[in-house]
Amino acid sequence: MxxxxxxxxxxxxxxxxxxxxxxxxxxxxxxxxxxxxxxxxxxxxxxxxxxxxxxxxxxxxxxxxxxxxxxxxxxxxxxxxxxxxxxxxxxxxxxxxxxxxxxxxxxxxxxxxxxxxxxxxxxxxxxxxxxxxxxxxPPEETKYLFAYNQWITLDNRSFMYFKFLDVNKKEGKHILYIKFNDNFKPVFRLEGERFVIKNDSIYISKGKVIDLSNLTDFRYEHVEKFEYPIKVDINNFKKLIKVKKPISILQLYESASIAEKxxxxxxxxxxxxxxxxxxxxxxxxxxxxxxxxxxxxxxxxxxxxxxxxxxxxxxxxxxxxxxxxxxxxxxxxxxxxxxxxxxxxxxxxxxxxxxx
Structure with a gap:
């Protein structure tokens, strides 16, 4: 046989x-x-x-x-x-x-x-x-382009973290932005449940603003909506983040689960x-x-x-x-x-x- x-x-x-x-x-x-x-x-x-x-x-x-x-x-x-x-x-x-x-x-x-x-x-x-x-x-844009759970450096004193970002729509969920002074001490912190990158600003909703630039009179408040002026070039932004372009079954499953979450x-x-x-x-x-x-x-x-x-x-x-x-x-x-x-x-x- x-x-x-x-x-x-x-x-x-x-x-x-x-x-x-x-x-x-x-x-x-x-x-x-x-x-x-x-x-x-x-x-x-x-x-x-x-x-x-x-x-x-x-x-x-x-x-x-x-x-x-x-x-x-x-x-x-x-x-x-x-x-x-x-x-x-x-x-x-x-x-x-x-x-x-x-x-x-x-x-x-x-x-x-x-x-x-x-x-x-x-x-x-x-x-x-x-x-x-x-x-x-550059190659043509993917229809759906997501990134998640990442820290990025915007400049020598500014850092951003987000749990989820729709790169094409320029919007996401759960953002954290921190800015440091020349002595590398935090002077500004911004949090938000949702955010949108638009023009030269970041718009957040349901967040917190902590301003430590003046320690004797620091600012802490909850905000429903807040605009923070910072220029984020989305094309350069894509180079800084690890964009998910899933091909394999495991990658597709991970991306689907994250998007659904x-x-x-x-x-x-x-x-x-x-x-x-x-x-x-x-x-x-x-x-x-x-x-x-x-x-x-x-x-x-x-x-x-x-x-x-x-x-x-x-x-x-x-x-x-x-x-x-x-x-x-x-x-x-x-x-x-x-x-x-x-x-x-x-x-x-x-x-x-x-x-x-």
Whole structure:
């Protein structure tokens, strides 16, 4: 049995190593045309680095369909070479064969998880740097940009801490501002439950003002609203803070939890979290769905199988967009996987030798 397993896995690996680079080349070529169209300077070194850094993301989306095609090629090879008959005559049914073969996409699903959690977050950051060099301008703003739990230095004597900041809206929650004199003794302290950075001032609400510039007559008061004149350049401000641009599942979960905790819209992060969680195991799920159709003489069944793959990706994206807008619960995104698994196992249960 182990000899058969190794033989089948070897064939699948060979097919995958042919299919994946081929699709990746097409994706890279499309990316190259796009970056050449947008680039302000033809720096071939940075263009090459940009393309290489884009590969992990391209592979993340290409791998599932590549695994499906590898399964199609394997079944076609086994049938045309008549190798499938000795396998079946040795008491290995198509169902048992499927259990052996599904180990392959399961392993690749964990490869997808590793790529998403550890590789893509790094390459995404580097891609932005290279992209800004090629276009000679900062990368485009992310739709939702949050920062939280950070101290920053505004100048040599002024420091600010905030628990949460929506960088695009320039507003946040729980701010602490401290100013020191030349002897580095605190002379002014400002706190607030909410704050807005606007023009050359910081506007706080439900806060405290402590003025220690005159120790004999210091000021302490609770304020509902307070304006403090200090110029904060939000573009330079972004360079000072650690802005969260989540890519991985853990980063998306953390950002969603933080946004929800401070009462800010978390739909964007939750929808992406469940979408990524759903599609990580797409190589395994799509393999389960398509496997029963591979052994049928009816060509229309294979067309149906390919159509179901397209519906899988667009269905997941559609439900994710609905979940982001709040039309459906976030967990609904996982329903696509559950439906496809149910259909796949149903057809596997009906799979018989007579299908060949």
């Amino acid at each position: 182990k000899i058969l397993d190794k033989y089948l896995y070897k064939k699948l690996t060979v097919y995958l190593l042919v299919i994946l680079p081929s699709f990746s080349f097409v994706a890279v070529l499309a990316e190259l045309i796009e970056i050449l169209r947008k680039a302000k300077q033809l720096d071939f070194y940075h263009i090459t680095i940009y393309i290489l850094l884009q590969l992990p993301e391209k592979i993340y989306y290409i791998l599932p369909i590549s695994v499906v095609i590898a399964f199609i090629m394997l079944s076609k090879d086994l049938i045309e070479s008549k190798e499938i008959y000795p396998i079946l005559l040795n008491g290995i049914s198509l169902k048992k064969l499927s259990v052996k073969l599904f180990v392959f996409p399961l392993i690749l699903s964990f490869v997808q998880l590793f790529n998403l959690e550890f590789v893509m977050p790094y390459t995404k950051k580097e891609v932005e740097k290279v992209y800004s060099v090629l276009k000679k301008k 401070f009462g800010y819209p978390a739909g964007y992060y939750w929808s992406r979290f469940y979408s990524k969680l759903s599609t990580i195991f797409s190589p395994l799920i799509l393999s389960i769905v398509i496997f029963p159709f591979l052994w049928s003489k009816r060509k229309d069944r294979l067309v149906i199988a390919f159509g179901s793959i397209i519906i899988y990706w667009y269905g997941t994206a559609f439900i994710a967009s609905m979940a982001e807008s709040g039309a459906v619960p976030y967990i609904t995104i996982m329903s696509v996987n559950l439906v496809y698994l149910a259909v796949g196992f149903l057809y596997l249960k009906k799979l018989r030798f007579s299908e060949l």
